[in-house]
Amino acid sequence: MTDFLITLYPWNKAIHIMAVISWMAGIFYLPRLYVYHTEQSQPGDSRDEVFQTMEDKLLRVIMTPAMIATWIFGLALVFTPGIVDWGAVWPYTKGASILAMTWFHHWLGMRRKDFASGSNTLTGRQYRMMNEVPTVLMVIIVLSVVVRF
Template sequence: MSGMFDLLLTAYPWVKSLHVISVIAWMAGLFYLPRLFVYHVEKVESGSETDALFQTMERKLFRVIMQPAMMASWTFGLIMVFTPGAVDWGAIWPYTKGFAILSMTAFHDWLGRRVYQFSQGTNQLTGRRYRIMNEVPTVLLVIIIFSVIVRF
């Protein structure tokens, strides 16, 4: 077991770097996709060529960038969690960060359902609603950053 812990400790800076890279990619998608939905709802006629273009952009952003980035963020994050000494489980910050990460993942899934609704022509939400929802990842990011850096 000592060999595994040594490997985790040695790899930690690399894993942490890959985690940060994947989180940045995931966050970019979480910020951009709701904005695409705003323009899709407000400026695009359903069934038009532009509608098909927006659906392609939304689907590819979600499946090609956001899904892999989320999975990589989770993978590298969990590796760090299991690295000896990386997390002080007696503090509050791992739990606030964990709550925010689970919430971010739920928001990601919510966005995926919206991509599907647009593809089926069943979107019911307004541009205003998507603008409001666009603030969710920002609030969660603030919680995550303060949890990790300030470690309250």
């Protein structure tokens, strides 16, 4: 099995990077859509319907499959011999940040349900502030992997 993972390493890494880029694009954009949705529409109006469609497609068609692929190919990298130095700090900071990013993804999904039911209580300002969460996590993840502290 380990020979198989070593052989596939470049492919796993490439697909993992593409999945991360797709996931992150959505995770940066969806909260911004929520800002516009909150500030420019009312439940049930025509803009609300357009925002709902955009948000739903982004979450279901792009973000969730990208998150799943990120996890699958990331775990394949973790299990590839010689890739992760478990004696260093970086795998743990990256892992904690990935768990936080996954939580944020699910939090966005819960907010999506709030919009769908017409029960959103957050303001555009609150969504703007939450939009900074993935940026901070991305910085931690990239520094963890590149600097390997």
